[in-house]
Amino acid sequence: VVEPYELYYWPSILGRGEFVRLVLEEAGAPYVDVARLPVAQGGGEEAIIAQMEATGTLPPFAPPFLRTDGVLIAQVANICLYLARRHGLVPADARVEAHANQLQLTIADVVAEVHQTHHPISAELYYEEQRREALCTARAFLRHRLPRFVGWFERVLAVHAGPYFFGRTLCYADLSAFQLLEGLRYAFPNAMARVPAPRLDALAEHVRARPRIAAYLASERRLPFNEEGIFRRYPELDVS
Numbered sequence: 747v748v749e750p751y752e753l754y755y756w757p758s759i760l761g762r763g764e765f766v767r768l769v770l771e772e773a774g775a776p777y778v779d780v781a782r783l784p785v786a787q788g789g790g791e792e793a794i795i796a797q798m799e800a801t802g803t804l805p806p807f808a809p810p811f812l813r814t815d816g817v818l819i820a821q822v823a824n825i826c827l828y829l830a831r832r833h834g835l836v837p838a839d840a841r842v843e844a845h846a847n848q849l850q851l852t853i854a855d856v857v858a859e860v861h862q863t864h865h866p867i868s869a870e871l872y873y874e875e876q877r878r879e880a881l882c883t884a885r886a887f888l889r890h891r892l893p894r895f896v897g898w899f900e901r902v903l904a905v906h907a908g909p910y911f912f913g914r915t916l917c918y919a920d921l922s923a924f925q926l927l928e929g930l931r932y933a934f935p936n937a938m939a940r941v942p943a944p945r946l947d948a949l950a951e952h953v954r955a956r957p958r959i960a961a962y963l964a965s966e967r968r969l970p971f972n973e974e975g976i977f978r979r980y981p982e983l984d985v986s
């Protein structure tokens with residue numbers, strides 16, 4: 747019997763946990779999204795806190811983290827690479843793996859900058875307490891950083907002529923690129939309409955059509971985007 751992976755992430759948002767969920771889903775790996783279980787069954791946010799306060803293993807600083815083989819593994823890019831190695835979602839070649847990790851870490855950089863657009867001063871304060879600064883940050887992000895990041899991903903995708911980063915074979919970073927694009931189009935529909943992303947769009951369509959991903963996206967396991975997550979649709983921030 748294969749022990750299911752235990753994923754620990756905030757139960758009501760896609761957030762950073764979604765990058766891990768997509769790898770688990772594409773791998774067809776058995777997993778429990780622990781905090782989404784009822785509290786009476788050991789779920790809820792309490793389950794996350796309890797794991798983070800447990801002793802005897804390296805404590806994660808923040809969710810998402812994965813429990814497997816008696817240890818907790820945190821940091822999205824780290825978790826995704828760990829899973830990808832075990833489930834054949836990254837080629838077993840050190841140079842290709844370094845490139846996949848490079849892509850994944852750059853996606854993490856974009857995610858962090860997107861978070862900064864609504865939490866420029868601190869993640870510990872509410873958006874409503876930093877709205878003025880958020881407006882400045884979002885404006886600069888959309889004007890300068892978003893086109894640079896998207897343009898860079900377009901160049902990367904031209905190297906192997908797509909549809910995926912490494913050509914015709916999917917790797918885990920492609921799943922994250924799909925989620926990144928979904929999130930950017932949700933949060934910043936106006937700004938994204940002005941940034942050409944034909945190769946990223948093609949990648950996303952190929953990911954969306956993969957049988958396991960399609961089944962997942964149609965299931966109740968896939969949460970909708972909302973204004974508690976990383977990608978938030980605040981029309982006042984989606985400025986031209």
Ligand SMILES: N[C@@H](CCC(=O)N[C@@H](CS)C(=O)NCC(=O)O)C(=O)O
Nearest residue numbers: 761762808809810820821822823854
């Ligand atoms: N670099 C970390 C960031 C983790 C992170 O910021 N998690 C957020 C939720 S998406 C959180 O709950 N943070 C709580 C905290 O920082 O105290 C990763 O990629 O996993």
